[in-house]
Structure formats: C-alpha cells, structure tokens
Amino acid sequence: MPKPNPRLQLMTVSSLILIILSVYMVLIYAPREIIMGDVQRIFYYHVSSGWIAALAFLVTLITSIIFLATQNKSYDRVAMSSAEIGVIFTTMNIVSGSIWARPVWNTWWTWDPRLTTATIMWLLYIAYLFLHAGLEGHDRRRHITAVYGIVAFISVPLTFMAIRIWRTIHPVIIGSADPDAEGQFDMTARMTTTLLFTASTFTVLYFTILWHRVRIQSLFEYMSKLQYQMYND
Numbered sequence: 357m358p359k360p361n362p363r364l365q366l367m368t369v370s371s372l373i374l375i376i377l378s379v380y381m382v383l384i385y386a387p388r389e390i391i392m393g394d395v396q397r398i399f400y401y402h403v404s405s406g407w408i409a410a411l412a413f414l415v416t417l418i419t420s421i422i423f424l425a426t427q428n429k430s431y432d433r434v435a436m437s438s439a440e441i442g443v444i445f446t447t448m449n450i451v452s453g454s455i456w457a458r459p460v461w462n463t464w465w466t467w468d469p470r471l472t473t474a475t476i477m478w479l480l481y482i483a484y485l486f487l488h489a490g491l492e493g494h495d496r497r498r499h500i501t502a503v504y505g506i507v508a509f510i511s512v513p514l515t516f517m518a519i520r521i522w523r524t525i526h527p528v529i530i531g532s533a534d535p536d537a538e539g540q541f542d543m544t545a546r547m548t549t550t551l552l553f554t555a556s557t558f559t560v561l562y563f564t565i566l567w568h569r570v571r572i573q574s575l576f577e578y579m580s581k582l583q584y585q586m587y588n589d
Contacts, residue, residue, distance in 0.1 A: 367564045374557040386550040398456045404558040405448040412442030413512050420505035432498045436488050437569035446478045469522040477511035
C-alpha cells in the first residue's frame with residue numbers, strides 16, 4: 357500500500373510554484389504580439405500541452421513494450437496512467453488551439469491536416485482507455501492494451517509531421533512554414549524564454565501527476581485484491 361513520499365510532496369509543491377511563475381511569464385514577461393495581440397499568449401500553453409501529450413504517449417509506448425517483455429504489472433499501470441494524462445493534455449491542446457484560431461482564422465475549427473491528425477490521435481487514445489477499462493480478464497486486458505498502445509503511437513509522429521507533409525494553414529514554430537499558414541509570427545527572445553519555461557513547467561507537472569496517478573492505481577488494485585480475498589474467504 358502506498359505511503360506518503362517526501363519527494364512526491366516536494367514535486368507537487370514545486371509544480372504549483374512553477375505554474376504560478378509560468379502564468380506571470382505568459383501574461384506579463386512575454387511581450388504582446390504586434391499583429392494578433394493578447395490572444396497569442398495562449399500559444400505558450402497550446403504548444404506546451406501538445407508537447408506533454410506527445411511525451412505522455414511516448415511513455416505509454418515505452419512502458420507497453422517493457423511490459424510485454426517483462427510481464428511486470430507496474431509498467432502496465434504507468435502506461436495506462438500516462439495515456440490518461442496524454443488524453444487530458446491533448447484535449448487542452450485542441451481546445452486552446454480552437455480559442456486561438458477563432459480570431460486568427462475566423463473560425464473555431466477547420467479540418468486542417470494538423471487538426472485532423474490531432475483529433476484522430478485523441479480518439480485513438482480515448483479508445484485505449486475504454487479498452488483498458490472494459491476488457492475482461494486482467495492478463496488479457498493488459499496484453500491487448502499494451503499492443504494497442506504500441507500501434508496507436510504511430511499517430512503521434514504523424515500529427516507532428518502533418519504541417520510539414522501537407523499544405524496547411526497551421527503555423528510552424530520550428531522550421532519553415534507553409535506560405536498559406538495563418539497566425540505565423542516571429543519569436544522574440546522573451547517569447548522563446550517564456551515558451552521554454554512553460555514547456556519545462558508542464559514537464560514537471562506531467563511527471564508529478566503521473567507519479568500521483570500510478571500511486572492511486574496501485575492503491576486501487578490493492579483494495580480490489582483485499583475485497584476479492586474478503587469475499588472468497
């Protein structure tokens with residue numbers, strides 16, 4: 357049964373402090389973008405949430421592979437927990453992108469290649485969570501979802517590369533942009549610093565949430581085991 361962990365408590369406090377600092381940097385430290393104005397400030401959270409979604413699904417991929425190789429149930433817990441977090445941050449990424457798109461593209465949504473692939477990725481990992489929750493038989497569920505988690509990861513690099521493979525109106529932050537891209541802007545030094553700080557903050561937050569979620573799952577499995585033993589004694 358999980359016990360209080362001082363390092364996890366420290367990470368939790370650190371995450372809260374970093375979030376407060378990131379809000380300051382996004383709203384005050386970063387300069388106002390000349391063309392888009394203050395709506396551009398959502399960009400820092402939009403990109404950072406997309407980064408964490410990709411990181412979370414990468415962790416699901418790696419731990420799914422390790423689970424299949426070792427049959428260690430702990431890796432299944434991490435894979436499932438990380439997928440949950442990835443879905444949450446993908447939702448944040450899609451919603452924040454829509455809010456940003458409304459004044460820039462004059463629409464909440466368009467079936468642009470990046471938005472389409474991101475939505476497919478989101479749906480694939482929601483399906484992963486449904487599989488993990490719905491399949492009967494612990495061993496069967498773990499093996500099927502591990503294989504699914506490996507295959508589903510194909511959607512992650514595809515989503516990243518979508519704006520580089522197909523014509524798109526989505527802006528490109530790293531690399532050259534499509535001539536049709538709308539919302540493109542030049543990053544100043546302060547903007548770059550703010551983006552890196554926010555992405556780092558989200559990374560710390562991700563590992564903190566992951567640690568908490570794995571501990572909760574361990575506790576849930578422990579209680580389920582006790583309940584099973586109680587009813588079968």
